[in-house]
Amino acid sequence: MKLFLSSSPHQRVKRDTGQVMRLVIYAMLPAMILQVVVFGWGLVIQATLTVATALLVEGLILTLRQKHVERTLGDYSAVVTALLIAISIPPTLPWWMTIIGTFFAIAIAKQLYGGLGFNMFNPAMIGYVVLLISFPVAMTMWLPPMSMLAEPLGFIDTLMLIFTGYTNSGLDITQVRTVADGVTMATPLDTVKTGLASGQTYHEALLEPIFNGGFAASLGAGWAWLSVAYLLGGLVLLRLKVINWHIPGAMIGSVVVVSGLLHLLDMDHYASPLFHIFNGSLLVGAFFIATDPVSASTTDKGRLVFGAAIGFWLVIIRTFGGYPDAVAFAVIIMNMAVPLIDYYTKPRTYGRDRNPRSTSKR
Amino acid sequence: MNQYQDLASSGIWKNNPALVQLLGLCPLLAVTATLINGLALGLATTAVLIGSNVTVSVVRNFVRNEIRIPVFVMVIAAFVTIIQLLMNAFTYELYLSLGIFIPLIVTNCAIIGRAEAFASKNPVAPAAFDGLMMGVGFTIVLMLLGAMREILGSGTLLAGADRLFGPIAKNWPLEIFVTDQPFLLAILPPGAFIGMGLLIAAKNIIDNRAAARQTAPTDKVTRIRITADS
Numbered sequence: 001m002k003l004f005l006s007s008s009p010h011q012r013v014k015r016d017t018g019q020v021m022r023l024v025i026y027a028m029l030p031a032m033i034l035q036v037v038v039f040g041w042g043l044v045i046q047a048t049l050t051v052a053t054a055l056l057v058e059g060l061i062l063t064l065r066q067k068h069v070e071r072t073l074g075d076y077s078a079v080v081t082a083l084l085i086a087i088s089i090p091p092t093l094p095w096w097m098t099i100i101g102t103f104f105a106i107a108i109a110k111q112l113y114g115g116l117g118f119n120m121f122n123p124a125m126i127g128y129v130v131l132l133i134s135f136p137v138a139m140t141m142w143l144p145p146m147s148m149l150a151e152p153l154g155f156i157d158t159l160m161l162i163f164t165g166y167t168n169s170g171l172d173i174t175q176v177r178t179v180a181d182g183v184t185m186a187t188p189l190d191t192v193k194t195g196l197a198s199g200q201t202y203h204e205a206l207l208e209p210i211f212n213g214g215f216a217a218s219l220g221a222g223w224a225w226l227s228v229a230y231l232l233g234g235l236v237l238l239r240l241k242v243i244n245w246h247i248p249g250a251m252i253g254s255v256v257v258v259s260g261l262l263h264l265l266d267m268d269h270y271a272s273p274l275f276h277i278f279n280g281s282l283l284v285g286a287f288f289i290a291t292d293p294v295s296a297s298t299t300d301k302g303r304l305v306f307g308a309a310i311g312f313w314l315v316i317i318r319t320f321g322g323y324p325d326a327v328a329f330a331v332i333i334m335n336m337a338v339p340l341i342d343y344y345t346k347p348r349t350y351g352r353d354r355n356p357r358s359t360s361k362r
Numbered sequence: 363m364n365q366y367q368d369l370a371s372s373g374i375w376k377n378n379p380a381l382v383q384l385l386g387l388c389p390l391l392a393v394t395a396t397l398i399n400g401l402a403l404g405l406a407t408t409a410v411l412i413g414s415n416v417t418v419s420v421v422r423n424f425v426r427n428e429i430r431i432p433v434f435v436m437v438i439a440a441f442v443t444i445i446q447l448l449m450n451a452f453t454y455e456l457y458l459s460l461g462i463f464i465p466l467i468v469t470n471c472a473i474i475g476r477a478e479a480f481a482s483k484n485p486v487a488p489a490a491f492d493g494l495m496m497g498v499g500f501t502i503v504l505m506l507l508g509a510m511r512e513i514l515g516s517g518t519l520l521a522g523a524d525r526l527f528g529p530i531a532k533n534w535p536l537e538i539f540v541t542d543q544p545f546l547l548a549i550l551p552p553g554a555f556i557g558m559g560l561l562i563a564a565k566n567i568i569d570n571r572a573a574a575r576q577t578a579p580t581d582k583v584t585r586i587r588i589t590a591d592s
Binding site: 094097100133134137138 | 543545546547548550552556
């Protein structure tokens with residue numbers, strides 16, 4: 001028998017960055033296809049726009065920084081960022097807003113911080129937040145599921161809406177969003193938020209038409225199925241060990257605990273945990289956004305803290321804040337806390353004291 | 363280079379109060395949503411800087427070292443009050459739109475910094491010139507940042523020029539593009555921070571290029587000084 005002697009590390013990485021990123025993309029694809037089926041062609045056009053912009057901007061900045069362009073573009077991280085932006089923005093957002101958001105994500109939030117591995121914040125979420133605070137009106141113009149529209153939008157109409165602001169027959173986005181009975185339909189989170197603000201109870205708000213057709217009373221039509229699709233994609237990533245269970249587990253767990261406590265406190269004013277989990281972008285966030293290996297915590301204990309804190313802020317901002325959804329804000333807040341979390345959750349080095357301070361003093 | 367050239371280049375470029383010393387950032391970031399606001403605050407700050415530098419320089423031999431800081435602060439506060447009353451009388455709308463940031467010029471560290479570092483050690487003429495140049499350097503940065511944010515955020519340039527220059531400036535504002543969905547980020551505080559970061563980065567790039575050109579022939583790696591020596 002021959003024994004090999006080699007220096008550490010003994011555990012080798014089996015996948016390179018490109019393979020990991022491609023796996024993330026494959027896991028997102030089924031849910032994205034469902035999103036196209038439910039919400040129309042918008043996502044296809046937006047994804048094309050974001051991916052093209054992301055690659056172009058990344059290539060441009062890498063050239064300016066005199067780095068390897070092909071090698072970095074080949075790691076697909078820009079594509080993942082671009083796709084995350086595409087799925088989080090409204091499908092009929094004007095094209096130039098999409099480009100501004102993607103430019104910001106790649107140029108400012110990623111490359112100016114030093115590129116992949118050095119970015120403090122999740123680039124996709126920075127791009128999304130820049131758009132959300134810059135264009136609050138356009139960024140909340142979500143279409144209801146196609147099946148609820150008086151006239152489903154075709155590919156050409158969607159394309160024209162994104163690039164000119166009007167469909168072929170001259171309707172703008174507000175008119176398109178108006179469903180048959182003259183009511184504009186908001187997202188499930190938005191509906192409940194406006195309902196509660198105008199004095200309705202939580203259960204009265206759930207009677208709005210957007211909640212017909214989900215698989216439970218508090219789930220929005222279309223949105224809930226989408227969440228399930230992203231959940232399945234996330235479970236596949238978990239199975240393939242692309243991500244660890246710590247962040248999504250802690251995040252969903254803490255959302256259940258915090259929103260559950262609030263719901264038990266006052267059922268009329270605080271939404272149930274089920275509502276929080278399956279509406280909005282919590283499940284996408286838990287499996288695809290918060291698990292970003294660069295901007296998330298890197299220790300197992302730290303990941304639990306990181307995920308739990310995101311879940312906590314998510315419920316707090318959704319319930320008491322001005323915006324209906326909060327994944328982006330919660331993730332960015334906790335991104336800032338990651339160095340601190342990592343510092344206090346440093347795992348014990350083998351053979352050293354449990355208390356890291358006493359070892360550093362030697 | 364004689365002393366005055368040196369003072370000019372250090373105030374405007376090498377030791378620019380906003381880009382290099384990073385002083386007075388609070389008003390800098392808060393009022394630069396438009397070019398005219400930036401220019402107005404820059405002019406007010408310049409006037410205070412010149413006045414306080416001259417006064418501090420005049421009294422520098424009579425003020426005991428132990429009480430110099432309170433004296434400087436009172437001198438600066440007096441000049442700020444004068445400017446505030448003047449603006450209240452002659453440019454009332456501008457006075458309203460700059461609001462709290464005019465009295466806050468007192469707390470602008472660039473001013474007390476120059477009083478302490480330069481005016482209290484130099485004769486009147488250089489002190490006055492230093493105040494002017496530091497003020498000009500600060501004003502240029504305020505105007506650049508204001509112009510960037512105004513163009514990106516509201517698609518105009520020189521909006522409200524008549525508030526500063528009177529009725530002749532009614533036609534000065536340019537409309538670069540018209541949009542019903544302005545890029546709010548540029549007008550909001552984060553836009554000021556990001557714009558400031560980009561300006562500092564641009565200055566460092568120019569400095570590095572210039573330094574690289576000068577030291578190009580040698581192979582030795584030299585550390586490029588970004589901050590000025592003074």
